[in-house]
Amino acid sequence: MIRNLRRAVRRAYRRTVDLSHPARSPLGSAVVNCVGYADGARQAGHCPADEALRRVRKENSQNPGSNSFVWIGLHEPTHEEFASLADLFGLHRLTVEDAVGVTHHRPKVVPYDDTLLAVFKTVGYAEHDQLTATSQVVETGQITVIIGRDFVITIRHGRHGSLGPLREALETAPEQLAKGPSSVLHAVADFVVDEYVAVADAVQDDIEAVETAVFSEQAGRGAAGRSEAGRIYQLKRELLEFKRALSPLSRPLDALATEPTTLIAQDIRPYFRDVSDHLARAAEQINGFDSLLDSILQAHLAQMTVAQNEDMRKITAWAAIVAVPTMVCGVYGMNFEYIPELRWTYGYPLVLGVIAVACFLLHRGFRRNGWL
Structure with missing residues (x-):
């Protein structure tokens, strides 16, 4: 089921025309969407956050076994725009600081009172016709997820990593959404880590192109040799940015999979182990790329010395x-x-x-x- 959900996310992602600048909702300049879910089914219509929260809490009080919740998506909100939501959901002050403002936070998972905050660093591949010594290869952003017993708030920073396709894919799997807000947290974590793997595969093509150029007949001579060294160094810098987004996430994912908390459904925890495995694969790839670039750089310098x-x-x-x-x-x-x-x-x-x-x-x- 999780594999099918991943395929659905990718298909929805490809159908999205412009993920960098999502349409603004009349709910506010930063609110992308505000939707209520009852037992995995999307509730019809759009309504303000306070009204949506009132509805799901009424549903949960009338049906104690229900996992109704409201999902609010925001894009780069200011402190003023987020303040009303923070008051409505009773968020901790530190949660607000992590959710808005600057985006240099490390990936982490932190419990605050009756809420859980997760910060993920998103990574996107910057398309380029030809890799140069100044080409940007990796773009980074941030997705913050705040979950409570009956709500999910996602805050996205950056030009990529739109969660619209993810929401569409989840709505095609109501049995997963019926497990509550923790299912959304897992889906976001899975989405972010899958992007790590996709970007790592794209970066591999750049490394193979540089490797081919370094071991060509003209390598190590003149301006061409100096440009290859610049390209290798630029790739190493971009990989360092990639590792800063990826490496700190390992421990938080392990905590979500192993440490008991009332906000993570029991049957959701095994899925976080699967996400952690994918993260380990991406981390191994990046570490391997870094070692390979070291070897390529050393070989290139040796070629230049021989030339x-x-x-x-x-x-x-x-x-x-x-x-x-x-x-x-x-x-x-x-x-x-x-x-x-x-x-x-x-x-x-x-x-x-x-x-x-x-x-x-x-x-x-x-x-x-x-x-x-």
């Missing part, structure tokens, strides 16, 4: 060849009266011949030894 040595050998060989006529001409250029064969008719041609034969023999010797 420079070859150039120096060629320069030395030509300098030795040029030294023969320079020496002979230097001797005959001295103003002495008694220089051998100075007044002989064939002295000039003889000297030129000696110079030519000596240069030929030197050139032949250098070619035979691989210096030219």
Whole structure:
């Protein structure tokens, strides 16, 4: 079922025309959607957050076994825009600070009173025609999820990672939504980690392109060699940004899978173990890429050293060849009266011949030894 849900998310994601700038809802400049769910079924119509919360709490009070909740999605809200929701749901002050404002928080899962806050770093692949020393490869953002007994609040920062397709996919699996707000938390975590895997696969193509260029015949020579070093270094910097988003998430996911809490349904916890496995796979990929880039960089530097040595050998060989006529001409250029064969008719041609034969023999010797 989870695998089918992932496929549905990907299909819905591809159908989305513009995920970077979601349409604004009349509920407010930052509210993307506000929907109530009763036993996994979406309730018809849109209504303000307070009205939606009142309805689901009424449903839960009338049907004690019901898992009705309201899901509110926001995009980059300000403190003022989030304040009314924080008061409505009774959120802790630290929760508000983590949810809005700057987005440099580390991935984490923190319980506050009767709520649970989870911060995920989203990663997107920046499309580019050709990788250069200044190309952006990885874009990062943030998704914050706050769950309570009867509500879910998702706050997205950044141009990618829209949760609209995820919501659509979840609504096609009402039996999963019927498990309550923790099912949404799992779906968001699964969505974020799946994007890690997809971006890692895309980055692998860039690494393979750089690897092919480094081990080509022209690698290590001139401006082309210097540009390859810049591309490798840029990839390593982008991978470092990727690792900062991915690595800290391992422990929070393990906590969601193993540590008991009333806000995470018992039958949802095994799904977090599955997400943790996918995260471990992505982490292994990124660590492998980093090690591979180190090896490629070392090989490239060695190639540049070999190319420079070859150039120096060629320069030395030509300098030795040029030294023969320079020496002979230097001797005959001295103003002495008694220089051998100075007044002989064939002295000039003889000297030129000696110079030519000596240069030929030197050139032949250098070619035979691989210096030219």
